[in-house]
Amino acid sequence: MPTANHKKAYRGRFAPSPSGPLHFGSLLAATASYLQARQQQGEWWLRIEDIDPPREVKGASQQIIDTLALYGFEWDNLTYQSQRLALYQGYLEKLQQASLTYPCACSRKEIQQFNAQQSKPAGLYPGTCRSGLNGKMARSIRIKITAPIQTLHDTIQGSQTSDLSRTTGDFILKRADGLFSYQLAVAIDDSTQGMTQIVRGYDLHASSFCQQYIQQVLGLDSPDYAHIPVAVTPDGIKLSKQSAAQDIATQPPRQVLWQALTILGQQPPANLKTQSLKHLWQWGFANWNLSSVPQAQSVLSPF
Numbered sequence: 091m092p093t094a095n096h097k098k099a100y101r102g103r104f105a106p107s108p109s110g111p112l113h114f115g116s117l118l119a120a121t122a123s124y125l126q127a128r129q130q131q132g133e134w135w136l137r138i139e140d141i142d143p144p145r146e147v148k149g150a151s152q153q154i155i156d157t158l159a160l161y162g163f164e165w166d167n168l169t170y171q172s173q174r175l176a177l178y179q180g181y182l183e184k185l186q187q188a189s190l191t192y193p194c195a196c197s198r199k200e201i202q203q204f205n206a207q208q209s210k211p212a213g214l215y216p217g218t219c220r221s222g223l224n225g226k227m228a229r230s231i232r233i234k235i236t237a238p239i240q241t242l243h244d245t246i247q248g249s250q251t252s253d254l255s256r257t258t259g260d261f262i263l264k265r266a267d268g269l270f271s272y273q274l275a276v277a278i279d280d281s282t283q284g285m286t287q288i289v290r291g292y293d294l295h296a297s298s299f300c301q302q303y304i305q306q307v308l309g310l311d312s313p314d315y316a317h318i319p320v321a322v323t324p325d326g327i328k329l330s331k332q333s334a335a336q337d338i339a340t341q342p343p344r345q346v347l348w349q350a351l352t353i354l355g356q357q358p359p360a361n362l363k364t365q366s367l368k369h370l371w372q373w374g375f376a377n378w379n380l381s382s383v384p385q386a387q388s389v390l391s392p393f
């Protein structure tokens with residue numbers, strides 16, 4: 091029987107968006123989250139974040155799943171965000187009923203122009219429509235941020251405080267094209283799917299404040315966070331489809347995984363490169379140590 095101080099069983103996840111094939115940067119997040127979950131004798135879920143059809147590349151979901159299988163990952167559950175739209179709508183309505191949202195008529199261009207004139211960060215929403223639409227047509231739905239100071243506890247990067255009124259402002263929950271925002275879907279999924287710790291790239295560190303905020307106002311549990319360094323090109327650009335990152339399905343898995351473990355500070359022995367994939371994973375399960383992951387925001391990608 092669970093008691094009041096019963097600790098939730100560990101559950102982690104890897105949550106790729108099907109916007110292209112798996113590259114080394116995503117592999118780092120997959121490897122770190124997988125080994126952390128296995129080391130905690132927990133579950134590791136694979137969640138395909140397919141709620142942005144304009145950015146989706148046909149066939150990429152299956153391609154990512156196949157590459158993860160080729161690399162020897164074994165997941166305990168496979169979920170698709172596209173099958174959870176009613177849930178996101180339900181939580182959006184809860185926020186609406188609590189008067190924690192408002193419709194917004196501003197275009198991205200208008201916001202950018204305003205911020206440029208005021209020397210404010212480009213992505214910050216100035217709150218123009220908070221007091222009404224002024225007869226304009228609603229485009230998106232935004233969250234009303236009532237407690238902007240958020241502290242995030244990160245096992246790798248340490249604790250940090252962010253003032254959401256200076257970084258994002260009232261961010262979007264439902265976009266002008268009618269799609270749910272990444273922040274809303276991830277916040278709801280991580281909490282309702284019972285994730286206890288999120289291990290992912292530092293590029294999403296700023297998003298964690300937004301996601302934690304959504305969970306807080308909805309009265310949902312928030313997971314713990316651990317942001318690993320992001321793999322970048324020699325020019326400091328994050329590996330992505332835009333930076334023409336290589337598809338790791340074309341590389342030898344053992345060598346790529348060995349590189350991933352090295353970059354993640356785990357110091358794998360050199361002979362693991364030539365042994366079986368099973369052997370490599372066994373070494374990872376036995377030796378993984380989250381506290382050896384470098385406390386850095388980025389690392390140079392070897393690919």
Ligand code: GLU
Binds near residue numbers: 104105107276290
């Ligand atoms: N789907 C996001 C991506 O591929 C990551 C989401 C997350 O880990 O929270 O960049």
